[in-house]
Amino acid sequence: MHSRQSLTDVFSTFARFDGDRFKGWTTDPKLRRSMLNRLKQTPEAKTSENFWVLYWHKLWSAASEELEASQARLSLAEGHLSAYLQEACYWVAQKTLARFNSTHYNLSDYFQTAIAALPKILRGYNPDRNSTLKDYANVAFKSTIRDSLRASQEIDICTNWALLRKLSKKRLGEALEQGGLISEEIARYQLAWTCFKECYVPTQANKTRQLTKPDRATLEAIARLYNSERHTQIDIAEPERQPETIEQWLANSAKKVRSYLYPKMTSLNAPKPQSDSREVQDLLSATASESLLVELANREEVQQRQARKSELTAVLATALDKFNAQNRELMHLYYSQELTQQQIAKHMKTQQYTISRRLARSRKTLLDALVKWSQQTLNLSLSSHTIAEASDVLEEWLQGFYSQNNH
Structure with a gap:
């Protein structure tokens, strides 16, 4: 990876990947124009990278505490800081790739996992207490990737049936709601899950992460318990369900939980569909921007x-x-x-x-x-x-x- 030299590039370009290889820098036109305009306004700060880190972080912090009117400023500041931390994130991702020989994830996967935690990192960074944003982010990026790997390993190792037994009812409900199910469906799935936990009690010998699918007799017992509880737990009009239906619901529940606990990674820099066609910088409050510049230019x-x-x-x-x-x-x-x-x-x-x-x-x-x-x-x-x-x-x-x- 070749380092970026100019302040404009540092705060407006993003890493481009081809699998496990860095392929160069991509410029965001809006962020580039934003930096060029501000550099013209503050010539005394042109050579200070730290000045602009503090400026954009202060703008981001102020915007994050305000209401919807500040979303444009929040998005702009976060974009600049995301661009700034691209190199730091790349080196953390590369070291992680070298250290953990995963067959499922490549360099760009680790990179996107880490950079997706940017809002949390910006909230946790305190310029008066922490050293620099880059050093703070280095530690946070490593922690984010490793937490993700631990979560992934737990979910990948568990069978559907072991995963379902480890869940809480609240977590299952959150996963099903996130998966797009309506309240009536969630109630059915949760009752089926409750009956599953009641009827399928692993023995000491098979109490492992590789818990196998319940046998036919157990599935029938789960269905009988569901049918006996359905009127009081769900609705008087709820029909009887067959073991095959209960099994399908449980399998779908496990699938929703996996997607909820370990979602697919999406590039933070991917364009949003149907986004506002106006320039972000055109939506900024000139007064707020100038006051922040004056304050930070002290x-x-x-x-x-x-x-x-x-x-x-x-x-x-x-x-x-x-x-x-x-x-x-x-x-x-x-x-x-x-x-x-x-x-x-x-x-x-x-x-x-x-x-x-x-x-x-x-x-x-x-x-x-x-x-x-x-x-x-x-x-x-x-x-x-x-x-x-x-x-x-x-x-x-x-x-x-x-x-x-x-x-």
Whole structure:
């Protein structure tokens, strides 16, 4: 992947894929015009990438707290930030692909899974507490992909019948409603599911994720229970149902649940059908845009934030330099190469618990340095909440520090 150079490209282009290969950058014309117009308005900020990250995030945050009138601004700001994070998302997706040899998902699948979490990432990012949006997103992208893989594995491993037994009634109802069923159908499916759980109780021997389909006798028992309960649970006019119908309903329920819990991935950048033909930037409130520019263009505030981040980097980098060669190698293998503790233990010819303890001690050394700096520079009082926040900041910093060094 070749990096984008100009600010206009960074905030208006998107990665294009061909299976597991990056094929280049695609420009969004609306976002490009939006950036060009704003760069003309604020020449003093032309060379500051961080300025525009803060600007678009502030615009996004303000728009997300307002009503429908702000949807155009929300969409524009989110588009620019999505473009900005394309490279960060790509590297996370590529590392995940190299680490997990999945037969079902390729690079673009991982990429789309991660970038789809952008609204959640933007809500969680705090410019005053977190290091940079890119570092924060790196951590969030990894977590999103891994959570998705865990969910996918659970759903793929379970048979329909094992999956149905693991469900709650509320989750089943949500899945059926999402699947387009009307209330009367949902009531029938839920009663059939309740009867299934009542009649098909796995034995200790077959209580596994590979639970097989109920035999004919069990299906008949489920149908009998359904028919005896149908008048009180659903409607007096509900007819009797055959075992084959109950089996079909249960199979459809499992299918709806799989689609609900693990939906197909769709590109965040795919055009919306029947979208407004007007330019997004034409719908923006000029007053709100200008006031945000004035607020964010306060160079003193931006410079102070940048100075603090530079100080923090110097403090932690100095603490890292004091590590012995083994611990420096350990941090490199864990954060830059992203090896597991077991893999590192094998590489360094030691036990996994030894690696775990050394990692914990190394993090504590860095955390102590960070907390001390925070107390001296930011005048923060020491509390469990402060330490927890410092720990999150440290983890983001380590991810960003080793990611930059690696690339």
